[in-house]
Amino acid sequence: MQHWKDFLKDEAGMQALGAALARVLAPGLAIHLHGDLGAGKTFLTRAMLHAAGYQGRVKSPTYTLVEPYVVTLDGRPVEFMHFDLYRMGSADEFIEAGFRDHFGAGKVCVVEWPEQAAGLIPPADIDVFLTAERQGRGVELRASTALGVSCLEKLHLSPNL
Numbered sequence: 001m002q003h004w005k006d007f008l009k010d011e012a013g014m015q016a017l018g019a020a021l022a023r024v025l026a027p028g029l030a031i032h033l034h035g036d037l038g039a040g041k042t043f044l045t046r047a048m049l050h051a052a053g054y055q056g057r058v059k060s061p062t063y064t065l066v067e068p069y070v071v072t073l074d075g076r077p078v079e080f081m082h083f084d085l086y087r088m089g090s091a092d093e094f095i096e097a098g099f100r101d102h103f104g105a106g107k108v109c110v111v112e113w114p115e116q117a118a119g120l121i122p123p124a125d126i127d128v129f130l131t132a133e134r135q136g137r138g139v140e141l142r143a144s145t146a147l148g149v150s151c152l153e154k155l156h157l158s159p160n161l
């Protein structure tokens with residue numbers, strides 16, 4: 001499956017999507033989260049981390065640009081980097097901070113506002129598009145790489161989460 005679309009009527013639906021994604025995370029997977037402020041990008045990341053077993057607080061990396069976590073995938077610890085690039089400065093700053101080194105290094109990278117680092121980070125394996133619709137959220141998942149497709153195939157998402 002390369003493409004999946006649904007309407008999540010409430011937070012519980014978004015939690016379920018996060019839990020579903022947490023089950024198919026793989027080392028090296030990059031997920032880009034698209035959507036306006038308040039669309040649910042941080043909420044979805046938090047749901048993924050908690051479903052993947054992280055028990056602490058998941059704060060928005062608004063000012064730090066990235067928060068690192070470790071999750072257990074198939075019994076092995078895997079670094080999970082949560083980026084929020086909304087306030088990213090220059091490309092030089094991004095590169096000097098070593099942020100590029102996190103990508104393609106066997107870590108899970110989840111990126112809010114990936115557009116800010118266009119050309120600096122590799123394309124996503126999975127793009128997630130979130131839109132505020134009525135009281136809920138429209139969500140669209142697109143896989144663009146073999147790794148992304150294999151993850152989405154494992155999702156077994158029901159048409160209505």
Ligand code: ADP
Nearest residue numbers: 008010011014037038039040041042043136137
């Ligand atoms: P972003 O990181 O995209 O700026 P946040 O995740 O910080 O947005 O905030 C999203 C808000 O949307 C949260 O207050 C959350 O409770 C709410 N939310 C998430 N999913 C849904 C949903 N399916 N329906 C309604 N509200 C939702």
Ligand code: MG
Nearest residue numbers: 041042060112
């Ligand atoms: Mg956010």
